[in-house]
Amino acid sequence: MPSYSAPIDDIKFVLQDVLEIHDSPIPGYSELDEEYLNAILEEASKISNEVLAPLNSIGDEHGCTFENGIVYTPPGFKDAFNQLRDGGWTGIDCDVNFGGQGLPYLVSIAVGEMFASANMALGMYHGLTHGAYSAIYSHGSDEQKKKYLPNLVNCKWTGTMNLTEPHCGTDLGLMRTKAIRRSDGTFQISGQKIFISAGDHDLAENIIHLVLAKIPNGPAGVKGISLFIVPKFLVNDDGSLGARNQVSVGKIEKKMGIHGNATCVMNYDGATGYLVGEEHKGMRAMFTMMNEARLGVGLQGLSQAELAYQNALAYAKDRLQGRDVTGSKNPNGLADPIIVHPDIRRNLMDQKCFSEGSRAFILWGANIIDKATRTSDINADGLIGLLTPVIKGFLTDKGFDMTIQAQQIYGGHGYIEEWGMSQFARDARIAMIYEGANGIQALDLVGRKLPQDQGKNMIAFFTILKTYIKENQKKSEEFDNIFLEPMKSATADLEGAVLYFMDKGIKNPNDALSGSYDFMHLFGYVCLGFMWCKMAEASFEATTSGSHNNDFHQSKISTGQYFMERQLPFTKLHLARIRTGSNVVMKLKPENF
């Protein structure tokens, strides 16, 4: 019953009119001329709408099954996965030397949004494989790269990330999984890992587990963690599959959502593992993948919000109930479509300005990652490090909220599974939790990223905002009043929060940490505000230069205005909460709760 239509016009608007990728000096960007970009997006849109989306509710309803030690994905997943693989969609930004397309990361994110909207659970199988690819690509030996990467790029094999253990989530220093060196240089891996997405399934002939474990007698805590490749089937030197490794599925979890993705308990019982990079440097290998993985999760927040919004909008235009108080808009019908009612509008506009603003934010983030990786721009690397927890934490929190608002438009029907709105919310919920729960993102932002290098990246971010405001002032009174003035005010709120942390946090770190979650949200609103300024600027330019797509640009400006008036004021609330410090937060003794 629910439907999805990939928003390619909007994606193109951000890439071409806002990020102006055709003028970018980043290697690979200039090849993305309009025709080529269109071809990619149209084709990805087709597979999203026609192949992936129809399986979304099937995946939710059937879920994965675990029988006699074998995990089965929902009906249709295998065929759809093969189509993704055959079309080269699993290696968009991977190295051509290993069979990838070599396109910018930006393109894989643009396409990734569609795939994640159309079928988040299915998309995770190749999403996690991409993570494994990146880990081996960045830290593996040449031999490991040659052996594993080509089949990970084309998803003949898939990958997993094994971090969590029952007693050890965020605090990886507590890890118990052991890796004992054998005389042949391989390691014997023993331990239990939980919450392993795509841990086992029937979509690929082999699964390459990347496992964090401790080599005995190494440094304590996270400094003694190493990274290992543990294939489900050992791989012979000629690339053929060898013996079954000593890794097995304990069970698959019954979850709130993403039923189509198998979340496994993995038992390693003396499995053969191969060290990736250096001993005890496993965390470094994990961290290099973090920005990318977390941006991918932020993308899921957007993708579910977009999907839910599209369906809510269609329902609001279709459902007849009540009359417009200012005069009927459907006098010959029994009632007016509910989109005439102000509170339904308020709800839809919240969703619309979130989806469009977030899309620009994420694509901007991907653009910065390309800058960092393709031009070795050290400032870009610092900037994306700062923005990553905001993209992950803010967009998944708000993305989930938007699925709930979209569900509300349906009234009682929203609560009935067959209408699909429940699934979007249940699926979106996980994105707030995995790849570091959002509270951890806030901690990473305030405790690590903000003070890093004497606040260099935060200062750079403020410089970007202020330069933008300065350069775009007085172009038009309308743009100044509607966009730049509130943007200035929101920027000042963000500065106010940073100053508060600098002033108080040095004396008592809890004064900063008690405001970390609010800071992450404050930062998120500022980023979306900035994106809306840039989008509105592009649309003002288009309308004054007589764009043939005037309605699109007018709508963009109106939606931006809605954001600036109705969403950006959240910065003041968050600043007020931050300034209350830690006293009221930490006052109560645990036993008096």
Added chain:
Amino acid sequence: MPSYSAPIDDIKFVLQDVLEIHDSPIPGYSELDEEYLNAILEEASKISNEVLAPLNSIGDEHGCTFENGIVYTPPGFKDAFNQLRDGGWTGIDCDVNFGGQGLPYLVSIAVGEMFASANMALGMYHGLTHGAYSAIYSHGSDEQKKKYLPNLVNCKWTGTMNLTEPHCGTDLGLMRTKAIRRSDGTFQISGQKIFISAGDHDLAENIIHLVLAKIPNGPAGVKGISLFIVPKFLVNDDGSLGARNQVSVGKIEKKMGIHGNATCVMNYDGATGYLVGEEHKGMRAMFTMMNEARLGVGLQGLSQAELAYQNALAYAKDRLQGRDVTGSKNPNGLADPIIVHPDIRRNLMDQKCFSEGSRAFILWGANIIDKATRTSDINADGLIGLLTPVIKGFLTDKGFDMTIQAQQIYGGHGYIEEWGMSQFARDARIAMIYEGANGIQALDLVGRKLPQDQGKNMIAFFTILKTYIKENQKKSEEFDNIFLEPMKSATADLEGAVLYFMDKGIKNPNDALSGSYDFMHLFGYVCLGFMWCKMAEASFEATTSGSHNNDFHQSKISTGQYFMERQLPFTKLHLARIRTGSNVVMKLKPENF
């Protein structure tokens, strides 16, 4: 795995120290001495903790089944329901003449919170029966009362409310179900009703459906709607069960939550119905029940928030992960309990101040209902009419948010069904939708309740607040600064919103309606702020008079301070949003979305 422990100390604090029921002139209140009240609450707590709560996850997992036309409830529900019935818990506030306990409504709400926390889906079977009781009690003939009420009071029979049809939810004027008068004075009811909670099941020997239908040739729209009793089995004059009526279950819905309650499509195929009250006056009968039913749904918002909070708190004290940045609190353990981390605290404090504030708010609401029904206080009736959409809309929105925050404390485990946190969120979600979706509550508040009788009830509410502030000023500097000053400021924000609506809404109703949702929330924060002032006042008094329960009262004051500093500032955000009016909300044409 999840657990529940009824918060009777907190309920008693509100009833005795805040509402001071022992000093109330409301009939029935003086009988509630400490001993009697204790006995009731302790006994209700016992059945909640020991009988209802253990079935909560079972109900979720098994759900209801529909086989060969018969609906079965989950294992154990029947026995538990019998225990509620045998204990007299289904008729706490019902008329003694029909077998009820005749206790104040306030008591049924205090007990109702526990039952709804322990097992929301099971509680709905007698909750809806109470609604049917009230409808017949207020509008039925003496003969109908005699025939149906005793068995509804003791839940030998249960009741349902049948309003919604596939094309007709909020807009009841579109109703198609027909009632044709027969020569014997009964009516022949034909039509389909959907979303009928407890529509059929195996817990009772008969089900009394209250059905809204249109008698042909009556007034158009809602003015032509009548209310009918349609029993599943016709009832003979001697009270015995007669023939099966022409009403059947079409299907049961697969829902996001409350799986233990059967949500049915009901088909009326010429069923025999009995008119309740006058022809075409069915809406009036429905509306008299609305305040009560909506308060009951608001209670569900609190109940799920409380349940989720209790479990999140236990987990936060138990889960060891990371170290307190200001120094370990568990130096001999591998890590500190996560309750030491400021962001976990922030999350828990949000929940704690919501649950305790809402509990006071709802009990205050029930107290006002008692005043209205037991003393015929016309002002009390107006006041509760004004507060009802706030209780329903605000408490279910925020209650759901709190279940999501509680789930977040669990990290990945929160997403796994067996930990229970998912169920609490999924169950809480419906409360934002049924008994009038929360957007409709906001519309009712701003469009109807606010301007009613020239704003008399709103003015009365402001008088209550201002009188309270005036009378309690300068008792202590601490109370003034921490509680009364922010309360004054929040009250001014609420007034600002009312003035904005008065100024703009008259010219353009959409300027008011575009802010209706924000107004409902602004109002909600003001009410909780008021409750926190009253609770803190009581606790300050207790501590200065040397209470033996000093920790309880200090904790109450700290939690209140948290609310005033960290939650009450939301009023400023909502006012800012309200003041943007309808321009940005209504600007876009539907086709340009």
